Amino acid sequence: MTWDQGLHKATTVLAGEQGTRELTYLEAIRAALRYEMQRDQRVLVMGEDIGVYGGAFKVTQGLIEEFGEDRVIDTPMTELAMIYAAIGMSFEGFLPVVEMQFADFISTGFDAIVQFAATNYFRWRQPVPITIRAPGGGGLRAGPFHSQSNEAWFVHTPGLKVVAPATPADAYGLLLSAIRDPNPVIYYETKYLYRSLKGMVPEGEALTPIGQAAVRRSGEELSIIAYGAMVQEALSAANELERAGHSIEVLDLRTLKPLDEAAILATARKTGKVLIVHEANRTCGVGAEVAALIAEQAFEYLDGPITRLAAPDTPVPYSPPLEDAYRPNAAKILAAARELLAY
C-alpha cells in the first residue's frame, strides 16, 4: 500500500461496540496509543528507548511488535531534533506522538516547541498536529531532574495546548483528543499515578474534549481546583471534610491551556471560596492564572481569599523528608481547606 492509498485517510478501524475495562493510568495511556495507531495509520510514536525497550516506564511496551519500527521509532538521544523531526513529519501528513523520557527533558527541546511549533499556524497557516507526552511530577524520590512539573512554561506560551489527565479515563480520552487536535499539544502524564491509580476506561471513541474541566465532586462551601496527581489528593481531603459535615466541590481542570474559564468561574461563583492546588512551583504557576481569573471575573462572589497550595519555589528535593515537605498532598490540602472554611 502506498501512502496515498491509505495513510492520509483517517480510518476508524476499531469503532465496534463500546465496553469499558479497568485499567491503570499507565495502561490507559498505552491503550490510547494503540487505539489511535490502529485507527489511523498517520499516527506514529517516537522517543528514546520507546521501541525495543518499551520506554523507561514501559508505557509503549508491545507497540513496536504490533506496529513495526517505522511507526514506533527509537531515536537518538536528542530532544531538540526529535521535536523538530515530529514537526517536519507532521508537514508530511503524520500525526507524531513524541515521548519525553521525563518531562524534565522537555527543556532540551524547548526551542522547537515554543518558537516553531507554537507559532507556525499563526505565521503561515500550516498546522502542527504533534503531541508531546511529558511524564511529570514527583513523589518518587527522583530528585530535581526526574520530578519536574514544568507545564507553566507552555501554558504561558501562545499557540500551544496543554492537558494533564488525573484519571485513567481522561488519560485515555485526552490522549485521543491530543493526537487528533491540529495543534501542538503537550500531554502531561503523572508518573506517580502510572501504577497506583486504576479506573474504568471506556473502549473506542471515548474522547475527553480539550478545554473542558470536570466537576469530580459537587459541593457548596468550598471549591478545590486541581489537576494531575493533586486531584486524587483533593478528593481524599474532600471526603475527609465531608465526614466532618462540610460540602466541598472538586474541579479537575484537565486542560491547562486553554483553561475552561466557564467552569472555573462557575465553581468560584457557586461556593465563594476557592483553594487551588498544584504540584508545580507556586510563582507564575497555573494556580496564579486561575486565581487571577477568578479575582478579575468572579470578584463579587468571593467570601474568602483565593488560596493557593503549591510546591514552594525550590527545585524538587530528593531526600524523603524534604520531598514530603515540598509536595502538596491530602493532609496539606485538608489543613488549607479548613483554614479557608473557617474564614
Next chain:
Amino acid sequence: MTWDQGLHKATTVLAGEQGTRELTYLEAIRAALRYEMQRDQRVLVMGEDIGVYGGAFKVTQGLIEEFGEDRVIDTPMTELAMIYAAIGMSFEGFLPVVEMQFADFISTGFDAIVQFAATNYFRWRQPVPITIRAPGGGGLRAGPFHSQSNEAWFVHTPGLKVVAPATPADAYGLLLSAIRDPNPVIYYETKYLYRSLKGMVPEGEALTPIGQAAVRRSGEELSIIAYGAMVQEALSAANELERAGHSIEVLDLRTLKPLDEAAILATARKTGKVLIVHEANRTCGVGAEVAALIAEQAFEYLDGPITRLAAPDTPVPYSPPLEDAYRPNAAKILAAARELLAY
C-alpha cells in the same frame, strides 16, 4: 599581573564623588557595564557581535577598545554553549555578563539557565553569579522573533532572579546589582526605551536593590502595577487621569523575581483597586502572580476586581495595525483604569 594578584579581588576603582548625568536608557546600561568592568576585573561581557561590532543595538560599543578581547568576548553563534560557558567561567571566579542578541533567543540557551544555573546552589552550594542581558519587548515592528517578553518562563523557575528596569537610573542600578548578585540574574532590558527614554543617572555606586519595587507616583484611588516599557505608559495614563481629577498610584515592580510582595500588598491595600499591566502574554504572566498574591493576601481591602491588561495570547505580530492592537499602551491603560475607577 596574574589572576591571584588582582582579579579575584573586587577593586572599587571608581568610587569618586557622586554626580549625576543625563543618559538614555541604553547609555545607562553601557555605563553600568563600564563601571563594573572598571571596578572589578572579574567582570566580563560576552555574546554574539558584542565586541568589534559593539552589539546589535550598540549597547557594548567601545568596551572592546577599553577592556580588550579577553574581557569583551565575541562568541560563536551558540546561546546554549555561551550560557554554559558563563557558568563555567563563574566557577573560575569570573562574573560574566552574557548578552542575548534578542530576548527571543534565550530559549535556545534554556537548559543552561533553568536546569543548571537555577539549581546549582540548591544542589551543591556553588553559586552561579552570572547575568544574562535579554533585550526584550515590542513596538518596533520586529515580528514574533525579535519582540518577545518571555520573562515569565524564568519567573516561574526556582533559583533565578529576574529584573526589568523601567528607567535609565534603574537600568544602571539594577545592572550593578545583577552583576554583583551571587545568583543567576536575568536582566530584561526594553529595546523600545533604548533611545527613546532619557533620565538622570547617578554616577558610581548607585545600586538599585534587587527585590524592591518603586512607587513612581503616589495616589489614593487606584494602583497601576507595571514594569519595563509599561511604566512610562502607565505614568502617561495616570497624568491624564489626574487632569480629570483622579488620584492614581503607579508601582514599578523593577524586580520580577523575587517580587516585592510588601510593596504590592501595600499599594493594593491603600487604594483597593488594582490594574496590572504588562507587555508579555496574559496567561500565566507576571500579572497573574501579582493578581493571585493580592487576591490571597489583600482580599479584604479590595474595592473592585483585580484587573489585568496584558498582550493577548498570540505571538507578537509584525504588521503595524496588528502590533498596535497587540501591545498595551497609555490609551488602553486609560480605558481600563477608567472602567475600574467607575466600578
Next chain:
Amino acid sequence: MNEIDDELLQQAHYWMRLTRALDDRGTFLHKQSKIVGGYFSQIGHEALSVAAALSLGPKDIIAPMHRDLGAYLVRGLTPRRILAQWLGRETGVTRGRDANLHGMGDLSLGIIGFISHLPASTGVITGVAHGIKLKGEPRVAMCFFGDGSASQGLAHEAMNWASVFKLPMVIICENNQYAYSTPLSRQMAIEHIAQRAAGYNMPGVIVDGNDFAAVYHATKEAVERARSGGGPTFIECKTMRMRGHAIHDNMAYVPKELLAEWEARDPIARIEAELRARGLLDDAKLAALLARIEAELDEAQAFAEASPYPDPATLTDGVYA
C-alpha cells in the same frame, strides 16, 4: 558551465536577475520606510539559491532561510505575495503576522517558512525527509543554513539524525564568510565546514557558491543520491554576503579587499559572461530582460501597496488551527 544546457542557463539567469532586482527593491522600499523593522539583503547568494532550487522537482520540499530569496522565487512564491509580506499586508505570505522574510512558508509550493531561531531549517527538514522516507516516496527534502548557524547544536543533531535514518535530504551550507559581524575564524577552527560531514558518514562537498553550474551539478547529484535511497549529502557553498547583515549594518568590519575579491566573482556577472560567450545574451537582450523584470516588480509592488493591512479585529483568530 559546459554541461548546463542553454535553456536551463537562460532560465537560471532570469531567476537570478529577478532575485537581485527584488532584493534591490526591498532595500529601496526599506529606505522609503515602507518596509518597517528590518530587511535582509541576499546580494551574492543568487547563484546558489537558484541553482539548489532548480535541482529539485515540483514535489520536493525546501526549508530556506533569510538569504534564499532565489529559492523562494524558483519554487513559485510570487513577487506579489513577497512584497505584500514585506509591507505587512493581509495579502502577504503571513498576512502581516511574520516579519520581512520570516515565515514565508507555503507547503503547496513545497516551502517551509523559517523562524529566526537558526538553524530551525535543519531540524524541521529532517522530519520532512523522515516522513518522505516512511511513505516511500521518491521525493527529496533540502535545507539551507549558514556558517554562523553551523555552530548551533541543532545543526549537529539534525545531521546526525539524517545520517542515522539515511534520509533523502540535501543540506546546503551557505558559507558567506560572516555571521552578522562574526568572521569564520571566530566561528570555527576548521577551514571548510564540509569537513564535518565525515562525522555523520555523509559526503561533504565543497563548491564555489557563486558559480551557478558548480552548485547546480553538486546539488543535482546530491538530489539524485537522496532520491535513490543514498542518504543525505552536505554541500558547502562558498560565497560572500555582499551587504551588511541587515540593512542598518554598514559592515565596517569587512575588509575592503575581501569585498573587492568577491565583487569580482559576482554570480550574475559570471552567468552573464557565459551567456554572452554562448551568444545567448547581448546588451539589448539584457536591457529587455531587466525591463521585463522591473515591470513585473512594479506591478507586484502596486498590488502590495494597494493591499489592505490586516484587520486588527482578527488578531487572535489565527493562533489555533
Next chain:
Amino acid sequence: MNEIDDELLQQAHYWMRLTRALDDRGTFLHKQSKIVGGYFSQIGHEALSVAAALSLGPKDIIAPMHRDLGAYLVRGLTPRRILAQWLGRETGVTRGRDANLHGMGDLSLGIIGFISHLPASTGVITGVAHGIKLKGEPRVAMCFFGDGSASQGLAHEAMNWASVFKLPMVIICENNQYAYSTPLSRQMAIEHIAQRAAGYNMPGVIVDGNDFAAVYHATKEAVERARSGGGPTFIECKTMRMRGHAIHDNMAYVPKELLAEWEARDPIARIEAELRARGLLDDAKLAALLARIEAELDEAQAFAEASPYPDPATLTDGVYA
C-alpha cells in the same frame, strides 16, 4: 602497561577496586531499599575514570557524569560523603537535595556536580577551561560524556567553542556501546565518535577504555597538550556498560555474546594480571586489599546511616546564594 611504574599501577588498582566495591555496595543498598529512587552502576568503567582522573593535577577541574565514580573518588570525594548522598542524608554531598550520583560537586576538590540534562558536563567545562585560559594559569579542565550524549547539540557547541578559543580542555567520551537501551547503530552512522574531532580541528584519539595504561597514556598526553597551550583533545574510550542503564534495567536488549566478550576484557582483571606478572599482587595481597576496602566502606556506610536526614524546615533555605 610497561611504561606505568609500579607505584602508579598499585595506586590505580586500589582506586579501581574501591570504585567497584563502592558501586557494588550501591547496588546492595538499593536492593535493601536504603537508596530510594534510582541507582546507576558504572561496572566496566573503572579503568577509564580512574586513569583519566589520575592524569590530572590537584588544581585541575573535572566535570564527570553518572558512570565516573572512579574519578570522584580519585579527586578526593570520600565514600562517607558519597554514601550519605545516596542515602539522602544531610551529610551527603548535596545534603539530600540531589538524587543518587547527581550533583556530587565540590570545587574545593575540583569536581563539578552534574545535572541530568546530558551532556551539560561538556558545556560547563568549556567555561571553566575558558576561565583558566583567561587567567593564564597552567591548569586543565576535563569533562566526561557518553555515546548517547554525543548526539546532543550541546556536545557539538562545546567542542566547537573549545576549539575556537583553543582552550586547555580534555574531552573524555565514554563509548560504552549503549545509551540506555539504544545501541550505537541507532545513535550514529559512524564507527568511531572520535571521527568527529576533525570537525573541530582537534586530535581525536581512540583507546581501549578497559586498559588502564592505554587510557592513562592518552589522557596524560592530552592533559600535557592542554596545559602547554596546545588546545583541546578528544579521547574516545571504548568500553562496555556491564549492568543495565539503571538498577531496574535487566538489559535484555544486550546480546549475550557482546557481554561475554567484554566480560573477558574486564578492566580490573587486566590490571590485576599485570600486577601479578610484575609480582606486585598475589591472592593474599588481594584479599587484604579487599578487606581493607570493605572495612573502609563499612565505616563509611555506618557514618551515612547514622547521619540525620535534612531538616524539612530548611527546605527553602538554599535556593539563593
